[in-house]
Amino acid sequence: MMTDLHPCLILFIAAALIPFAGRFKSWLVILAPMLAFCAVAQLSDDASLTLSFLGFDLDLLRVSRLSKVFGYIFTLNAFLVFIYSFYVKDSVQHMASLVYIGSALGVVFAGDMISLYFFWEAMAVASTFLILARRTKKAYSASMRYIMVHVFGGLVLLAGIVIHVHTTGSTAFDAFDPDAASLGTWLILIGFLVNAAAVPFSSWLPDAYPEATVTGGVVLSAYTSKTAVYVLLQGFAGWDVLIGVGCVMALYGILYALLENDMRRILAYSIINQVGFMVCAAGIGTELAIRGAAAHAFCHILYKSLLWMSAGAVLFRTGKSKCTELGGIYRYMRWTFIFGTVGALAISGVPLTSGFTSKTMIVEAAVNAHLFWPWLILEIASAGVFLHAGIKFPYFVFFNQDRGLTPKEAPRCMLLAMGLVAFLCIFLGVYPRPLYEILPLLSPTETAFEPYTFSKVVTQCQLLCFSGLVFFLMLPWLKRTSTIVIDIDWVYRRGTQVFSAIVAQYIEECDRFYQAFARGQLAGVASEWMQLPRSNRVRIHRIGWTAMIAVVILGVLVLL
Amino acid sequence: MSASVQKPLLSIKTRRWLWISLYAACVLSLIMEFFIPQDLHGEHSEHHFMVFRHGHFEGGIDHYAFFFAGLGFLSCVVAIVLAKIVGKWLKVREDYYDD
Numbered sequence: 001m002m003t004d005l006h007p008c009l010i011l012f013i014a015a016a017l018i019p020f021a022g023r024f025k026s027w028l029v030i031l032a033p034m035l036a037f038c039a040v041a042q043l044s045d046d047a048s049l050t051l052s053f054l055g056f057d058l059d060l061l062r063v064s065r066l067s068k069v070f071g072y073i074f075t076l077n078a079f080l081v082f083i084y085s086f087y088v089k090d091s092v093q094h095m096a097s098l099v100y101i102g103s104a105l106g107v108v109f110a111g112d113m114i115s116l117y118f119f120w121e122a123m124a125v126a127s128t129f130l131i132l133a134r135r136t137k138k139a140y141s142a143s144m145r146y147i148m149v150h151v152f153g154g155l156v157l158l159a160g161i162v163i164h165v166h167t168t169g170s171t172a173f174d175a176f177d178p179d180a181a182s183l184g185t186w187l188i189l190i191g192f193l194v195n196a197a198a199v200p201f202s203s204w205l206p207d208a209y210p211e212a213t214v215t216g217g218v219v220l221s222a223y224t225s226k227t228a229v230y231v232l233l234q235g236f237a238g239w240d241v242l243i244g245v246g247c248v249m250a251l252y253g254i255l256y257a258l259l260e261n262d263m264r265r266i267l268a269y270s271i272i273n274q275v276g277f278m279v280c281a282a283g284i285g286t287e288l289a290i291r292g293a294a295a296h297a298f299c300h301i302l303y304k305s306l307l308w309m310s311a312g313a314v315l316f317r318t319g320k321s322k323c324t325e326l327g328g329i330y331r332y333m334r335w336t337f338i339f340g341t342v343g344a345l346a347i348s349g350v351p352l353t354s355g356f357t358s359k360t361m362i363v364e365a366a367v368n369a370h371l372f373w374p375w376l377i378l379e380i381a382s383a384g385v386f387l388h389a390g391i392k393f394p395y396f397v398f399f400n401q402d403r404g405l406t407p408k409e410a411p412r413c414m415l416l417a418m419g420l421v422a423f424l425c426i427f428l429g430v431y432p433r434p435l436y437e438i439l440p441l442l443s444p445t446e447t448a449f450e451p452y453t454f455s456k457v458v459t460q461c462q463l464l465c466f467s468g469l470v471f472f473l474m475l476p477w478l479k480r481t482s483t484i485v486i487d488i489d490w491v492y493r494r495g496t497q498v499f500s501a502i503v504a505q506y507i508e509e510c511d512r513f514y515q516a517f518a519r520g521q522l523a524g525v526a527s528e529w530m531q532l533p534r535s536n537r538v539r540i541h542r543i544g545w546t547a548m549i550a551v552v553i554l555g556v557l558v559l560l
Numbered sequence: 561m562s563a564s565v566q567k568p569l570l571s572i573k574t575r576r577w578l579w580i581s582l583y584a585a586c587v588l589s590l591i592m593e594f595f596i597p598q599d600l601h602g603e604h605s606e607h608h609f610m611v612f613r614h615g616h617f618e619g620g621i622d623h624y625a626f627f628f629a630g631l632g633f634l635s636c637v638v639a640i641v642l643a644k645i646v647g648k649w650l651k652v653r654e655d656y657y658d659d
Binding site for chain 2: 254255258259327328370372380383384387399400401402455458459460461462463464465466467469470472474477478482483486493494
């Protein structure tokens with residue numbers, strides 16, 4: 001009976017029931033992901049759910065080992081996050097979370113691009129409510145920027161899908177051949193990369209996630225970028241360009257995380273860094289790389305949730321999220337500190353944590369594919385992760401200076417959720433076999449991956465010990481300042497202001513010229529023009545030329 | 561801020577122990593490298609200076625002793641210095657976008 005039940009339906013039904021659940025809503029949201037997890041487990045490879053839409057056959061349920069890995073972790077993480085947010089009574093947040101997670105499940109089980117696009121956009125809309133639910137002016141502005149970026153990404157994706165369907169006649173979402181890349185496939189790839197927060201489409205993530213609610217941040221950290229990783233693994237495995245994109249993401253995330261002051265923004269940048277590993281693995285495209293990316297996505301969702309949970313607990317209790325305002329609270333929030341540290345060790349890939357058993361698989365895939373530079377960058381990025389997320393986050397939040405804060409320990413529901421996730425992070429580090437069992441299969445010719453070789457453990461320990469040493473030796477260089485960091489979002493936050501000012505000035509000049517012309521005073525305008533200082537004339541000329549070029553380009557595009 | 565800001569969180573004794581532990585962990589990780597089981601026979605039988613184990617890449621730099629320690633140390637130093645330099649341009653006051 002359960003075989004063909006789409007897991008997302010359970011979450012959508014639960015979302016619809018929330019307004020009627022009264023005081024049982026917190027239990028309902030915990031129960032729904034449990035049922036969805038069971039539904040994922042019951043799915044057989046030949047399960048299907050088809051619909052007809054505008055003459056297209058939609059394949060809503062395509063099951064593979066890869067999609068099931070993501071299905072398992074999405075539902076498991078949802079279960080843990082809803083335990084964490086047991087105290088939340090806000091129906092909007094619960095409904096938005098359920099629709100968001102349900103849509104993410106819709107994406108990973110979508111067999112055609114039309115249903116994929118539908119769920120893709122539903123994710124964008126639902127997740128926006130998790131930011132809006134903070135109900136602050138900053139959150140409102142951030143959510144508007146967030147939805148605009150995702151609308152842009154969605155439109156690029158839609159354009160790609162339309163071109164692809166028009167040229168090939170197929171709506172199926174299968175692997176795209178890099179040798180037969182067309183405009184359509186490139187646009188689809190860009191649409192996916194926007195959600196993966198790939199540079200230069202990356203700044204929406206650290207802009208929006210830290211403005212979300214305490215629990216919203218935890219939910220958001222797991223799904224959008226990881227569904228993007230899934231679609232890249234499914235559709236674009238082996239595309240060389242992704243190796244470069246992934247490496248840039250890994251390094252960019254480190255640099256910006258080092259510059260940041262807000263603890264949740266540091267964690268947001270480390271998402272980009274970690275997704276960089278997975279995107280790089282998608283680019284490598286070998287069986288081991290795909291397994292590594294799936295395993296890393298699984299482990300990453302857990303330890304990243306744990307980090308966001310511990311940061312959320314600190315924010316919940318202190319109302320502060322800046323490193324310059326936090327410090328010395330390890331004495332008051334001991335369990336939050338311990339669980340946060342487990343997450344920090346796991347993201348750093350310390351042996352006996354889940355980060356080690358998954359990240360080393362990607363690194364080994366780069367070695368087996370003889371990719372020296374990507375391998376070196378991934379190793380450098382591993383060292384950098386320990387620096388900014390492994391030590392910087394717990395040190396500046398829980399230690400550093402005594403700021404006179406005396407917060408209470410996190411609520412019990414938060415501690416329970418963090419404890420469970422911390423257990424999973426260590427369990428999968430000590431005994432990764434259950435995770436390896438559910439990953440996509442390796443061909444019999446491929447050698448099995450073994451994480452715990454003496455050589456791997458020693459070299460990783462060297463890398464991490466010396467990274468830690470540098471952190472403490474150079475601590476004065478890492479002193480936090482009450483600043484924010486300019487990222488690519490400057491283009492649409494400030495750049496648009498500059499652009500609109502230029503356009504407004506141009507229109508004003510045109511208007512003046514036209515009115516003078518209408519009054520027959522052109523000679524007067526010309527003489528006035530000549531009397532302007534030369535710099536002004538040059539500026540106005542430049543504006544005119546820019547506008548002219550823009551019009552010509554647009555005209556050519558329209559004609560094409 | 562109150563006077564408590566200046567109060568050190570950890571005693572000098574504790575801090576000293578933490579530093580010793582950190583250095584000890586670093587030294588231990590270096591020493592452990594000598595115990596990595598290796599097979600430097602066959603095509604790699606020729607002895608090279610400071611090469612104790614196999615690297616991942618033919619002719620690569622990763623087979624030198626303490627490569628990963630050096631990589632971790634250097635890359636973190638470079639990252640911090642680079643962040644310091646670009647921070648001069650990229651860090652702005654918190655109300656930068658509020659104007």
